[in-house]
Amino acid sequence: MRQIVLDTETTGLDWRTGDRVIEIGCVEMVDRKLTGRHYHVFINPDRDIDAGAVEVHGITSEFLADKPRFKDVVAEFEAFVRDGELVIHNAAFDVGFLDNELALLDRPRLDAICAGVIDTLKMAKELNPGKKASLDALCDRFEIDNARRTLHGALLDAELLAEVYLAMTRGQESLIIGLDDSTEALDDEGGAPSLAVRPPLKVVTASADELAAHAAQLKDIADASQGQCLWLPAAADAG
The missing domain is CATH 3.30.420.10 (Ribonuclease H-like superfamily/Ribonuclease H)
Incomplete structure (x- = not known):
């Protein structure tokens, strides 16, 4: 311009x-x-x-x-x-x-x-x-x-x-x-860009060993905080 x-x-x-x-x-x-x-x-x-x-x-x-x-x-x-x-x-x-x-x-x-x-x-x-x-x-x-x-x-x-x-x-x-x-990404009529044409985000999942190590760390935090670890229930449910 x-x-x-x-x-x-x-x-x-x-x-x-x-x-x-x-x-x-x-x-x-x-x-x-x-x-x-x-x-x-x-x-x-x-x-x-x-x-x-x-x-x-x-x-x-x-x-x-x-x-x-x-x-x-x-x-x-x-x-x-x-x-x-x-x-x-x-x-x-x-x-x-x-x-x-x-x-x-x-x-x-x-x-x-x-x-x-x-x-x-x-x-x-x-x-x-x-x-x-x-x-x-x-x-x-x-x-x-x-x-x-x-x-x-x-x-x-x-x-x-x-x-x-x-x-x-x-x-x-x-x-x-x-x-x-x-x-x-514009359509044939010059419309707004479409989000659908964007490549999908890659999802990276934790391995079994990583999940086990994470759970052990949360247990240590829970023991040290006398059961006040907020993430432990969520981790248990996820497992």
Whole structure:
């Protein structure tokens, strides 16, 4: 399975009021392994950045003045995420912003080009109700080093989120592998694996000498415990 861990930075909090995407960071995972491939771009939004947003990510209008517009990078962005399953923290925020950017260019929405979206914020809240679920809090919980994160940054946050996601879903890989190994057990209609195809367990019985030695040991235990050996009656019945 190909997954794209994605994060964005924006000019403000609401695309409905004209805020725009100014940074996109993506890292690729295939079968739960980071491939080393990533996509990262800064974008000129052709508008001012809210002061509160600058305090969060440190990206200024001056820095973005010579950066490409979204229309200049949309094709390469779509190519990177196409057919992948997106992993996003607070997915509604990033998907809303990116869908707006795509709509402004009459391009298909993300759900038309991607295989789905996993929201790690929702996942974290379901796994640990009532506990903090910010990216920093999850890094602390799973002992992931986020010392570099003095400010928000799309690529760094995507890299950290990939580690958080793998930590949150650890153990699922073995379940998936187990199902893959049972492929030959599927019925002709693709139904669930059948337990009947598994080889029978080998039953090993004790020899007469082993049974006699076991009985003698139980008798010694019974004598030492003044008849309180719990296994002796069962052993006698079995004999």
